[in-house]
Amino acid sequence: SFELLEKFRDPALCRKILDKMRAELDGGLRFMEVCGTHTVAIFQSGLRSLLPEEIVHLSGPGCPVCVTHESEVNAFLDLAGRDNVIMATFGDLMRVPGHGGRNLKKAQADGARVKVVYSPFDTLKLAKENPGDLVVFIGVGFETTAPTIAGTMKMAKAQGITNLRVLCFHKTVPTALEALLTDAMTSIDGFILPGHVSAIIGLEPYKFIAEKYGKSAVVTGFEPLDILQSLDQMIGWRNAGEAHVTNNYTRIVSDEGNLKASEIMYEVFEPVDALWRGIGLIPGSGLEIREEWEGFDAKKEFGITIEEGPALPGCKCGEILKGIKQPDECPLFKKACTPANPVGPCMVSTEGSCAAYYKYKLD
Ligand code: SF4
Numbered sequence: 308s309f310e311l312l313e314k315f316r317d318p319a320l321c322r323k324i325l326d327k328m329r330a331e332l333d334g335g336l337r338f339m340e341v342c343g344t345h346t347v348a349i350f351q352s353g354l355r356s357l358l359p360e361e362i363v364h365l366s367g368p369g370c371p372v373c374v375t376h377e378s379e380v381n382a383f384l385d386l387a388g389r390d391n392v393i394m395a396t397f398g399d400l401m402r403v404p405g406h407g408g409r410n411l412k413k414a415q416a417d418g419a420r421v422k423v424v425y426s427p428f429d430t431l432k433l434a435k436e437n438p439g440d441l442v443v444f445i446g447v448g449f450e451t452t453a454p455t456i457a458g459t460m461k462m463a464k465a466q467g468i469t470n471l472r473v474l475c476f477h478k479t480v481p482t483a484l485e486a487l488l489t490d491a492m493t494s495i496d497g498f499i500l501p502g503h504v505s506a507i508i509g510l511e512p513y514k515f516i517a518e519k520y521g522k523s524a525v526v527t528g529f530e531p532l533d534i535l536q537s538l539d540q541m542i543g544w545r546n547a548g549e550a551h552v553t554n555n556y557t558r559i560v561s562d563e564g565n566l567k568a569s570e571i572m573y574e575v576f577e578p579v580d581a582l583w584r585g586i587g588l589i590p591g592s593g594l595e596i597r598e599e600w601e602g603f604d605a606k607k608e609f610g611i612t613i614e615e616g617p618a619l620p621g622c623k624c625g626e627i628l629k630g631i632k633q634p635d636e637c638p639l640f641k642k643a644c645t646p647a648n649p650v651g652p653c654m655v656s657t658e659g660s661c662a663a664y665y666k667y668k669l670d
Contacts, residue, residue: 315530316352323356324535328375331539332548335361337494338538339487339630341480342501343370343658344529346362350667352531362538365630366660368483368583369501371448372399373628373652373659376582378613379476379651380405383445386474386609387411388419393437394431396445398423402655404619427459434463434471443605446475451503453477453594454568457575460596460603472605475596477614478581481502481512482592486583488520494629497541498524499534502556507572509564510554517550526554527564582613584652585625627660634664641665 340346346366355364368374384405387394394411401411401423402511415421418575420440424430427444445454454472463471480501487493500513505526516524523544525537537555544551554562572594581593596604605611618625622640626632634640634653644650646662654660 308646315528315532317532320652321357321531321535324532324539325359328362328535328539328542328634330541331546332359332361335363335377335478336538336542336545337363337365337496338367338499338541339367339495339497340499341367341369341484342499342503343373343544343656343660343663344503345499345501345527345534346370346416346663347658347667348529348531349534350663352534354531354534355667359537362465364662365495365633366627367487367498367588367630368628369449369480369504370653370656370658371452371478372403372521372656373624374478374483374583374586375400375403375447376584376613377405377618378518378616379447381612381616382611383474384411385419386443386605387414388417388609391440393420393433393440394424394441394445395424395433397425397447397609399656400445400447402649404653404655406619410482412582417525427456428646430459430471431463431466431468434468438470440630441470441472441608443472443474446473446477448499449478449480449504450507450572453563453576454507454572457479459570461571461599463603469602471603472608473596473603474605474611475576475594476581477576477594478512478583479578479592479594481508482589483514483583484513484516484524486586486589486592487629488522489517489582490629491630495522495630496545498538500524500526502528502559505554505556505560505564507568510562511553511559511564513552517552520552523550524552526556526560528559580640582615585618585628587615619651624651624653624661627653634661635668636643637661
């Protein structure tokens with residue numbers, strides 16, 4: 308309820324935790340929030356400017372649009388405009404630029420049939436209404452969205468719909484965190500773990516962060532007190548020489564996750580190696596349509612392969628997603644690259660770090 312949420316915004320309590328953190332801070336803390344919704348919450352609540360200077364806030368690879376690889380963007384742009392193809396997508400992919408500044412919005416203006424859907428289930432209706440066409444849904448997102456798309460495919464099968472395809476570019480979060488922890492360029496003391504993804508996968512897939520790498524990670528809600536409490540906890544553990552993975556967002560996330568959603572997701576998809584923008588190939592970090600479901604697979608239908616290619620010239624999204632650079636260190640930030648005219652994906656999505664910096668960072 309609203310009253311409950313208000314409690315998690317209590318300014319007096321926030322101040323108390325901030326004072327405690329200041330007193331206990333022994334050396335700095337470099338924390339990464341993995342989810343774009345946290346990035347926005349940290350700025351919007353003003354926390355970013357209230358945190359002690361020694362606490363360095365890094366934005367991680369948790370905005371699905373931002374980590375969609377250039378080659379994946381080019382693949383769906385190439386499909387848009389083909390005869391008898393209707394592309395279906397979430398709205399936030401419409402302005403993501405591919406090579407030569409192409410995007411779905413421009414393709415649509417040039418005559419490609421591109422439909423923005425609010426739920427993958429909307430594609431069922433679209434497919435039924437256009438029996439002579441193939442409806443291709445662009446499957447982008449993490450463990451939060453993948454089960455819904457798997458559910459849509461199951462429903463299409465049950466309803467005998469044969470003209471729906473999924474261009475599957477799903478990615479999984481824990482594998483990306485491991486890639487960051489093994490990257491010599493990154494330096495991260497702890498993670499604020501995403502609430503929505505964790506609601507599906509639970510705590511277990513993150514345990515390696517403490518067990519193998521000696522870092523802490525906390526599943527965290529999106530209110531200021533949620534975030535401060537998790538940071539304070541991580542400071543305490545670090546001071547005590549400990550590392551833990553825990554769940555502070557128990558009002559939404561259970562430690563086991565949503566077993567039914569995971570089951571549906573893995574019934575239809577299986578793990579594969581995937582390319583992440585700026586990070587590169589991460590083994591086992593993507594989801595691919597299983598052979599039993601290949602009738603839905605747009606990659607197989609159109610012979611699409613995803614390969615490493617040249618990055619967008621000048622864009623530093625890759626280093627930003629790894630926490631190596633901050634958005635205002637990109638020479639194009641606020642100059643050639645703005646939300647109205649984005650050069651890279653981190654400026655397109657409202658959950659992208661560059662867009663959040665542009666909107667909220669005042670200095
Ligand atoms: Fe890329 Fe624009 Fe961000 Fe620079 S400011 S990293 S060009 S999205």
